[in-house]
Amino acid sequence: MNLIQSVESKYIKDDIPNFGPGDTVRVNTRIREGKKERTQAYEGTVIRRTKGGLSSTFTVRRVAYGEGTERTFPLHSPNIESIEVVRFGAVRRAKLYYLRNRTGKSVRIREKKQSSDA
Amino acid sequence: MSDGILGKKIGMTQVFDESGTAIPVTVVEAGPCPIVQIKTEKRDGYNAVQLGFVDRNENKINRPIHGHFKKADVTPRRYLKEVRVDTTEGLSVGSVVDAGIFSAGDTVDVSGISKGRGFTGVVKRWGFAGGRKSHGGEQDLRRPGSIGAGSDPSRVFKGKRMSGRHGGKRITVQNLEVIEADMERNLLVIKGAVAGPPNGLLVIRRAVK
Numbered sequence: 001m002n003l004i005q006s007v008e009s010k011y012i013k014d015d016i017p018n019f020g021p022g023d024t025v026r027v028n029t030r031i032r033e034g035k036k037e038r039t040q041a042y043e044g045t046v047i048r049r050t051k052g053g054l055s056s057t058f059t060v061r062r063v064a065y066g067e068g069t070e071r072t073f074p075l076h077s078p079n080i081e082s083i084e085v086v087r088f089g090a091v092r093r094a095k096l097y098y099l100r101n102r103t104g105k106s107v108r109i110r111e112k113k114q115s116s117d118a
Numbered sequence: 119m120s121d122g123i124l125g126k127k128i129g130m131t132q133v134f135d136e137s138g139t140a141i142p143v144t145v146v147e148a149g150p151c152p153i154v155q156i157k158t159e160k161r162d163g164y165n166a167v168q169l170g171f172v173d174r175n176e177n178k179i180n181r182p183i184h185g186h187f188k189k190a191d192v193t194p195r196r197y198l199k200e201v202r203v204d205t206t207e208g209l210s211v212g213s214v215v216d217a218g219i220f221s222a223g224d225t226v227d228v229s230g231i232s233k234g235r236g237f238t239g240v241v242k243r244w245g246f247a248g249g250r251k252s253h254g255g256e257q258d259l260r261r262p263g264s265i266g267a268g269s270d271p272s273r274v275f276k277g278k279r280m281s282g283r284h285g286g287k288r289i290t291v292q293n294l295e296v297i298e299a300d301m302e303r304n305l306l307v308i309k310g311a312v313a314g315p316p317n318g319l320l321v322i323r324r325a326v327k
Contacts, residue, residue, distance in 0.1 A: 003305060076134070
């Protein structure tokens with residue numbers, strides 16, 4: 001373990017579920033309004049994961065009210081309460097940027113057959 | 119207590135604060151630095167401590183340097199740097215300065231030698247805009263343009279920003295916050311960026327402002 005990893009280790013989460021691009025996830029984020037704290041969920045397709053130790057992020061895309069939206073979350077952010085995997089998708093790319101140019105039926109992603117690791 | 123320490127830049131990452139905001143930080147391996155010499159107002163005209171950093175092969179140093187370390191009863195070090203102190207009271211030659219002189223929340227000034235960029239043009243060195251890429255400006259893409267008026271003053275003013283050696287200079291960044299200080303791991307985590315490449319030598323001093 002190098003020094004940078006030893007600094008990061010304190011913040012790294014170990015309860016992150018196994019998910020990747022193509023999967024549908026529900027991200028529960030903590031939101032602070034004044035003094036009150038509540039949870040907000042954001043559900044959509046994971047189109048990208050970037051690796052970088054504590055700086056790792058993932059991007060979730062959903063089409064809301066006819067408008068495509070994307071949100072990038074820091075994977076280890078304390079503001080993320082939990083990540084639930086709703087559906088595993090079968091895709092052949094690591095980055096699903098092609099979904100941005102598609103609408104309707106062609107946005108669909110096949111469901112991945114459950115393998116032994118799931 | 120010494121108000122400064124020598125360190126080695128390890129690299130950058132980010133950490134999260136209580137509110138979940140990501141903070142960019144530089145990880146520095148700081149010390150332990152033995153005090154090799156103490157300069158006093160009376161003898162030297164100013165108060166300072168000379169700190170050593172990074173072990174060095176004893177067989178590879180010449181005799182004068184060997185003698186200098188022997189006098190302080192310290193094994194030879196690669197780097198020797200002075201750090202000014204207000205008073206030399208309570209400091210002794212041979213004692214060790216470690217990362218514990220700082221604690222989370224302190225502010226520090228960090229000096230290092232910036233990355234050498236060699237001979238660079240005005241666009242990189244001074245941020246000039248250069249010329250336009252089209253509409254007949256193709257030949258002036260990264261040129262500086264005019265360097266002054268003609269007949270009057272008939273010369274180029276001193277200090278006119280031109281191309282030349284860039285980087286490789288000592289750069290001090292002031293008032294950086296210490297996020298974490300760990301004496302056991304000889305570690306300082308400092309908010310923001312500091313000059314120099316990874317493994318570059320840094321001088322970390324208590325902030326003057």
